[in-house]
Amino acid sequence: MKRYVSVALFVLTIGAPALAQSPTPAQPPPSAPSKPAAQDEFVPVDKPMNAQDTIPAPRLVAIAYGFIWVVLLGYVWSVRSRLATVEREMQTVSKRVGSGGR
Amino acid sequence: MRRLFVTVAVVTTAMFAYAPFMILNAPYESTMGLVQKIFYFHASLGMAMFAAAFASGIGSALFLFTRKPAADRLAVAGAELTSIIGLLVLVTGPLWARKAWGVWWQWDARLTSTLVMWLIFNAYLLLRRYGGPGSDRLAAAVALFGMANVPFVYWSVNVWRTLHPKTSVIPSLQPGMRGPFWFCVVAFLLLFMLLLSLRMELEKRRQELDELYLAAEE
Numbered sequence: 001m002k003r004y005v006s007v008a009l010f011v012l013t014i015g016a017p018a019l020a021q022s023p024t025p026a027q028p029p030p031s032a033p034s035k036p037a038a039q040d041e042f043v044p045v046d047k048p049m050n051a052q053d054t055i056p057a058p059r060l061v062a063i064a065y066g067f068i069w070v071v072l073l074g075y076v077w078s079v080r081s082r083l084a085t086v087e088r089e090m091q092t093v094s095k096r097v098g099s100g101g102r
Numbered sequence: 103m104r105r106l107f108v109t110v111a112v113v114t115t116a117m118f119a120y121a122p123f124m125i126l127n128a129p130y131e132s133t134m135g136l137v138q139k140i141f142y143f144h145a146s147l148g149m150a151m152f153a154a155a156f157a158s159g160i161g162s163a164l165f166l167f168t169r170k171p172a173a174d175r176l177a178v179a180g181a182e183l184t185s186i187i188g189l190l191v192l193v194t195g196p197l198w199a200r201k202a203w204g205v206w207w208q209w210d211a212r213l214t215s216t217l218v219m220w221l222i223f224n225a226y227l228l229l230r231r232y233g234g235p236g237s238d239r240l241a242a243a244v245a246l247f248g249m250a251n252v253p254f255v256y257w258s259v260n261v262w263r264t265l266h267p268k269t270s271v272i273p274s275l276q277p278g279m280r281g282p283f284w285f286c287v288v289a290f291l292l293l294f295m296l297l298l299s300l301r302m303e304l305e306k307r308r309q310e311l312d313e314l315y316l317a318a319e320e
Contacts, residue, residue: 038259039267041274042138044129057136057201064140064194065122068147072293075186079300086307093314 111296117289124282137201144194145272146286150294151191152252154183155219157298158226159249162242171309174238177245179301181226183294184248188220203265211258212266219255222248 121142131138158180164173195213196206207213222244229241259268275283 038264039133040270042141042267042271042276042279043132044276044278045132046129055201060137060197060201061139064197065143067193068143068190071186071190075297076300079297079304083300083304083307086304086311090307090311090314093311093318097314097318 107296107299110292114289114292114296117285117292121282121286121289124285127278128282129276129278134198134202137198140194140198142282142286143290144191144198145283146290147187147191147194149287150290151184151187152256153291153294154180154187154298155223155249155252156180158184158223158245159252162245162249166239166242166246171306174242175302175305175309176298177242178230178305179298181223181230181241181245181248182301183297184223185220185227187294188216188223192217192220199265208265210264210266211262212255212264215251215255215258219248219251222251 125139125142128139128142130136158177161173161176161178161180164170165177195216199208200206226241226244226248229237229244233240256269258264259266260270272283
């Protein structure tokens with residue numbers, strides 16, 4: 001009798017965690033906010049639709065286009081300026097080489 | 103060569119002067135409205151960024167195999183332009199995203215891979231500036247990694263789930279949007295070629311200056 005009780009306890013000890021880990025019935029996922037899917041194509045309309053948005057779109061568009069021009073013109077100015085510096089330095093070194101001294 | 107540069111510069115300036123009118127006359131997008139007009143410059147800049155990355159990568163590969171200074175000049179110029187144009191892409195994208203998605207930034211595949219590519223080319227420039235002797239070859243290897251990133255950036259929107267519009271928006275553009283978009287793409291690619299040749303000229307002059315310094319030392 002004692003042996004049967006020991007076997008039953010052993011089975012319960014081993015089996016209980018296994019039963020506890022058995023898969024629970026599938027439940028529907030919680031209603032988390034799902035991301036909108038990526039767009040496949042743009043659909044044109046005659047007028048803008050999102051006039052109620054908080055950040056005005058014209059400001060964002062103006063900042064985007066303004067930033068592009070400021071950076072591009074700044075870059076052109078930077079390259080021209082570096083080119084002029086190198087040209088000046090070349091003239092100085094050329095004179096030094098031409099005169100044969102250091 | 104100089105005449106070609108001036109001609110292309112005049113054509114490019116004229117195109118950029120006309121581009122705003124084309125963009126203003128293009129139809130609004132149904133869900134995003136006015137802010138979608140950032141697309142015309144943003145996507146064109148993206149294409150120019152890819153061209154710059156390819157220029158740097160091809161120049162670096164040629165430099166590693168041939169050691170020709172002209173290849174190195176192409177690599178340096180391409181890397182600097184990838185950094186500058188990449189900055190414009192990474193700033194104009196969030197300005198569009200804030201209105202279209204409600205957030206400035208998403209750590210999704212397209213945005214993150216673009217940022218990584220931009221960082222790789224910035225690493226190239228830092229290596230060239232502070233790496234010391236031999237850094238040109240090390241930097242060339244870095245540029246090859248940067249160029250290898252381009253297909254991942256391009257295809258990322260089709261492979262992973264992302265908020266960013268897929269590549270299919272370009273071939274499916276409606277006629278009212280298609281014209282202004284390709285006009286801007288051509289304008290930016292011409293501008294890219296002009297800036298690339300200008301930057302390569304600067305690098306050529308620098309190499310000549312280095313040779314002059316060596317001659318002065320001897």
